[in-house]
Amino acid sequence: MRTRTGWRRALLGAFAGLTATIGLTAGLSTPAAAAAGTSVAVTKYSHSSEAGDYIGQGAKAAYTPATATITAGGDAEYVRFRVWVESEEDLTWWDVELAAPRGEKLRPGVYRNAERASFRTGRSPGLDVSGDGRGCNEVWGQFSVNQIETDGTGAITALDASYVQRCESADAPALRGAVKYQAHPLSYQYTSDAGDYIGQGAAATHLGSTSTFSLRPYGDGVQYGVSGKREDWSAILTPPAGERFEAGRTYRAQRGGGEGVAGLDVFGNGRGCNEVSGELTVQRLALGEDGTIEAFAATFVQHCEGAGPALRGTIRYYA
Numbered sequence: 001m002r003t004r005t006g007w008r009r010a011l012l013g014a015f016a017g018l019t020a021t022i023g024l025t026a027g028l029s030t031p032a033a034a035a036a037g038t039s040v041a042v043t044k045y046s047h048s049s050e051a052g053d054y055i056g057q058g059a060k061a062a063y064t065p066a067t068a069t070i071t072a073g074g075d076a077e078y079v080r081f082r083v084w085v086e087s088e089e090d091l092t093w094w095d096v097e098l099a100a101p102r103g104e105k106l107r108p109g110v111y112r113n114a115e116r117a118s119f120r121t122g123r124s125p126g127l128d129v130s131g132d133g134r135g136c137n138e139v140w141g142q143f144s145v146n147q148i149e150t151d152g153t154g155a156i157t158a159l160d161a162s163y164v165q166r167c168e169s170a171d172a173p174a175l176r177g178a179v180k181y182q183a184h185p186l187s188y189q190y191t192s193d194a195g196d197y198i199g200q201g202a203a204a205t206h207l208g209s210t211s212t213f214s215l216r217p218y219g220d221g222v223q224y225g226v227s228g229k230r231e232d233w234s235a236i237l238t239p240p241a242g243e244r245f246e247a248g249r250t251y252r253a254q255r256g257g258g259e260g261v262a263g264l265d266v267f268g269n270g271r272g273c274n275e276v277s278g279e280l281t282v283q284r285l286a287l288g289e290d291g292t293i294e295a296f297a298a299t300f301v302q303h304c305e306g307a308g309p310a311l312r313g314t315i316r317y318y319a
Contacts (some may be wrong), residue, residue, distance in 0.1 A: 001054050001134065001135070001136065001137065001167065001168065040184075041158070041182040041183060041184055042180045042182075042183050042184070042185070043064070043065055043070050043180055043181050043182055043183070044062070044063065044064045044065075044070070044178075044180050045061075045062070045063045045068075045070060045081070045083045045094065045096075045177070045178070045179055045180070046060070046061065046062040046063070046177060046178050047060070047061055047094070047129075047175055047176060047177030047178075048060045048175075048176050048177070049173075049174075049175045049176075050173035050174050050175070051173060052172070052173035053167065053172070053173040053174060053175050054134055054136070054167050054168075055129060055130060055131060055134050055135070055136065055165070055167055055175050056131075056175045057134075058173075061094070063083050063085070063094075067085065068083050068084060068085045068092075069082075069083070069084050069085070069086075070082070070083050070181065071181075072156045072159050072179075072181035072182075073155070073156060074155075074156055075105075075150060075154040075155060075156065076100065076105035076106045076107075076148060076150055076154065076156070077099065077100050077104070077105055077106070078097070078098075078099045078100070078117070078126070079097070079098045079099070079106065079148075079156055079159060080095065080096070080097050081095075081096040081097075081098070081159065081179050081181060082094070082095050082096075083095075092131075092132060093131055093132065094129070094130075094131035094132075095128075095129070095130050095131060096128075096129050096163070096177065096179055097117040097118075097126065097127065097128040097129075098111075098117070098125075098126065098127060098143055098145070098161060098163070099117040099120060099125060099126030099127070100125060100126075101120070101122075101123045101124060101125055102120070102123075106145055106148050107145065107148065108145050108146060108147065108148065108208040108209055109144070109145060109209055109210075110142065110143075110144045110209050110210065111125035111127075111142060111143050111144070111145070112125075112142040113125070113142065114126060114127035114139060114140075114141045114142050114143060114165075115127070115138075115139055115140075116128050116136060116137070116138055116139040117139075125143070127139055127141045127142075127143055127163055127165055128165075129163065129165045129175060129177065136165070136167035136168060137168060138167075138168055138169075139165055139166070139167065140165075140166040140169065140170040140172070141163060141164050141165040141166055142163070142164055143161055143162065143163035143164070144161060144162050144163075144207070144209035144210075145159075145160070145161045145208070145209055146160040146161060146162075146183075146186065146207045146208035146209045147159065147160040147183050147184070147186060147208050148160075148161075156181070157182060158181065158182045158183050158184070159179060159180070159181040159182070159183060160179070160180050160181075160183035160186075160208065161178070161179045162176070162177065162178045162179070163175075163176070163177050163178075163179070164176050165177075184295070184318040184319065185297065185316035185318070185319065186207075186208050186213055186316055186317060186318055187205065187206060187207050187208075187314070187316045188205075188206040188211070188213070188224075188226040188233060188313065188314070188315055188316070189204070189205045189206070189313060189314045190203065190204060190233075190311060190312065190313035190314075191203040191311075191312050191313075192309075192310075192311050192312075193308075193309035193310050193311075193312075194309060195307065195308070195309035196304065196307070196309040196310060196311050197271060197273070197304050197305070197307070198266065198267060198268065198271050198272070198273065198302070198304055198311045199311045200271075204229060204231065206226050206228050206229060206231075206233075210228045210229050211226055211227060211228025211229060212226070212227050212228060213225065213226055213317060214226075215293070215294075215295075215296060215317045217292055217293070218236055218237075218238060219238050220238060220239050220243075220244060220245075221236070221237045221238030221239055221245065221263060221293075222236075222237055222238075222293050222296055223235070223236050223237075224237065224296070224315055224317060226268075231268060231269055232268055232269060233266070233267070233268035233269075234266070234267055234268060235264075235265070235266045235267075235300070235313075235315060236263060236264075236265040236266075237262070237263060237264060237280060237296075237298065237300075238257045238262060238263030239251070239257070239262055239263075240257060240258065240259065240260050240261055240262055241257060241258055241259050241260075242259075245282050245285055245293070246282065247282055247283065247284050247285050248282070248283070249281070249282055250279055250280070250281040250282075251279060251280045251281070251282075252279055253276070253277070253278050253279050253280040253300070253302075254275075254276050254277055254278075255273060255274075255275060255276035262280045264276055264278055264279075264280050264300055264302055266300065266302050266311060266313065273302070273304035273305060274305060275304070275305050275306060276302055276303065276304060277302075277303045277306065278300060278301045278302040278303050278310065279300065279301050280298060280299075280300045281298060281299045281300070282296075282297075282298050283297040283298055283299065283319075284296070284297040284319040285297070285319060286318075286319055294318070295317055295318040295319035296315065296317045296318075296319055297314075297315065297316050297317070297319040298314075298315045299312075299313065299314050299315070300312070300313050300315070
């Protein structure tokens with residue numbers, strides 16, 4: 001194990017200098033918001049440490065901008081994410097470094113067989129989580145990148161990642177954490193009742209590390225698409241005839257929609273419904289200057305062919 005004693009009081013000044021050096025960014029521009037339902041970026045950090053893990057000392061921690069100063073810097077080759085809380089008595093800090101294999105850039109995906117970031121060898125990705133004076137000499141781990149975005153200079157503007165780190169040996173107790181910096185939700189989650197034809201009684205969560213997402217106009221609504229984990233899903237969602245979607249509203253839904261009824265048609269993996277009944281709740285939406293929906297979040301319950309079993313899902317596209 002490596003220690004960093006004596007750094008704690010000087011660390012805040014070092015962070016301030018490093019901010020200018022590695023180009024920390026102010027944030028990510030968001031789509032124009034509809035009157036109700038603004039697309040909000042998320043910044044936060046959390047970890048859970050197993051008993052015996054040297055870095056986290058077997059404890060849990062969680063921070064938001066309301067409780068700590070959180071920054072992200074570097075570029076898509078080497079990212080440094082930092083959390084610190086200063087009081088009159090002490091300074092609590094956590095440092096997460098994520099590095100692409102040398103000569104490459106980080107992209108959404110899963111990075112296995114990670115080594116300590118600054119000393120990674122060959123084609124290995126890099127990971128190094130340290131804090132409160134404690135660090136690893138060697139790292140065994142992996143991390144997943146759900147979102148990563150940069151500005152015109154290459155500086156990080158958005159990051160959504162998770163990691164598992166083991167210190168000094170491959171079978172050491174683990175530290176598991178999640179990192180978000182100016183990230184917008186992007187995911188698809190579903191659960192299927194036993195007997196539901198479309199979902200076949202299964203459940204799954206799709207994130208940016210494993211899946212790709214799309215959103216395009218479909219009449220006055222949207223068609224949402226997900227591909228990943230050996231699955232392909234589509235959802236056609238339209239407001240009632242003559243209306244526009246409103247954030248915070250729950251609609252009675254059927255395939256194709258109609259007067260006072262929203263359109264709902266979720267299909268995937270070669271299976272679709274001839275008739276649909278159910279409901280659609282629009283949680284958030286954001287519009288472009290031309291009124292096109294650019295960000296969308298919703299939940300749905302879909303019954304196929306009048307059957308009782310349902311497919312239930314949550315859609316998040318940058319909202």
